[in-house]
Amino acid sequence: MLETRGLYAGYKELHILFDVDFKAERNKITAVVGPNGSGKSTLLKSIFGFTTIYDGQVVLEDRDITKLPPHEKTRLGIAYLPQTDNVFTELTVRENLVIAGYILDESEYQDRLELALSVFPELRDKMDRKAGMLSGGERQFLGIATALIRKAKVLMLDEPTAMLSPKFASQIFERIVNLRDELKLTIVLVEQNVIKALEISDNAFMLISGKVAFSGTARELLEHEKFERFVVGYTL
Ligand SMILES: Nc1ncnc2c1ncn2[C@@H]1O[C@H](COP(=O)(O)OP(=O)(O)OP(=O)(O)O)[C@@H](O)[C@H]1O
Known part of the structure; x- marks a missing residue:
């Protein structure tokens, strides 16, 4: 609690x-x-x-x-997702996810990535797109996905x-x-x-x-x- x-x-x-x-x-x-x-x-x-x-x-x-x-x-x-500025808009979706997992080892990162993408499958085919080019909703998905990778x-x-x-x-x-x-x-x-x-x-x-x-x-x-x-x- x-x-x-x-x-x-x-x-x-x-x-x-x-x-x-x-x-x-x-x-x-x-x-x-x-x-x-x-x-x-x-x-x-x-x-x-x-x-x-x-x-x-x-x-x-x-x-x-x-x-x-x-x-x-x-x-x-604990993860805090502010209303805006919750992703790095100049980086790709993949780069945002990698940065979120920087303290994890490779296999743990892959597990967390799979988990995040199973919750937000629409990110799968946008991995190389800049986060700033996502729709507002997709950007929220990405923000939450990065929190899942950080094991929130x-x-x-x-x-x-x-x-x-x-x-x-x-x-x-x-x-x-x-x-x-x-x-x-x-x-x-x-x-x-x-x-x-x-x-x-x-x-x-x-x-x-x-x-x-x-x-x-x-x-x-x-x-x-x-x-x-x-x-x-x-x-x-
Ligand atoms: N960084 C800041 N520095 C100084 N005052 C601030 C700051 N952020 C918010 N405030 C002030 O704190 C008060 C409460 O703001 P807060 O954003 O917590 O309200 P809120 O209930 O989330 O409002 P909203 O529904 O409009 O987002 C407001 O008067 C606001 O102007």
């Missing part, structure tokens, strides 16, 4: 998150929803080590990892369907479900597409102005009597 306990974080003197208790259970999809600017991305960045943490803890399987730098968190199996156990996805057509967005949602069910990954999903995200998620957190306004199951949030107001007006 990945958790934050009483987390206060932000950017230097700009405080964004206040007393956030967050939990991503193993082998579950946890949605993080909330209005623009409520701190969803900041939560992911704080877990990964890209913000200033004023107080509180980031905990992975009961180990305090608050102060570990991002590369150490990667080694522990926890995937933190920041708006993976942003700017995608509805067709590609539903493909991404389907693959996220596969990653949970077939590879048993733990997934944290920040999404603007709230209803779709909640439909595939097990648990949900809503942030408003940097504070947890709701935590429970995704179904509880979807069926909440104030859900319309949550989503439309984001008021409690």
Whole structure:
């Protein structure tokens, strides 16, 4: 389980998150929803080590990892895929995958590559294409594939369907479900597409102005009597 306990974080003197208790259970999809600017991305960045943490803890399987730098968190199996810039656009698909596996020996790399390509078979015939020439959806596939090569156990996805057509967005949602069910990954999903995200998620957190306004199951949030107001007006 990945958790934050009483987390206060932000950017230097700009405080964004206040007393956030967050939990991503193993082998579950946890949605993080909330209005623009409520701190969803900041939560992911704080877990990964890209913000200033004023107080509180980031905990992975009961180990305090608050102060570990991002590369150490990667080694522990946490992957953070930002909304953009999650692949090297000037490099080919193959080169992106090779770089992700640079610490693996050849046979381990081949095994991980096969696994990643079995989840995202559409990358197979695009191996020599520059990542920058892929469609937005394919680029997301590649980003997640590189995380699989790095042996990620926890995937933190920041708006993976942003700017995608509805067709590609539903493909991404389907693959996220596969990653949970077939590879048993733990997934944290920040999404603007709230209803779709909640439909595939097990648990949900809503942030408003940097504070947890709701935590429970995704179904509880979807069926909440104030859900319309949550989503439309984001008021409690
Ligand atoms: N690198 C940064 N430096 C300073 N302030 C930042 C930085 N990144 C984000 N912020 C500020 O932190 C606040 C929360 O932003 P954040 O991106 O976490 O919100 P969000 O809920 O993910 O929003 P959105 O849904 O629009 O992506 C915003 O006021 C934003 O301007």
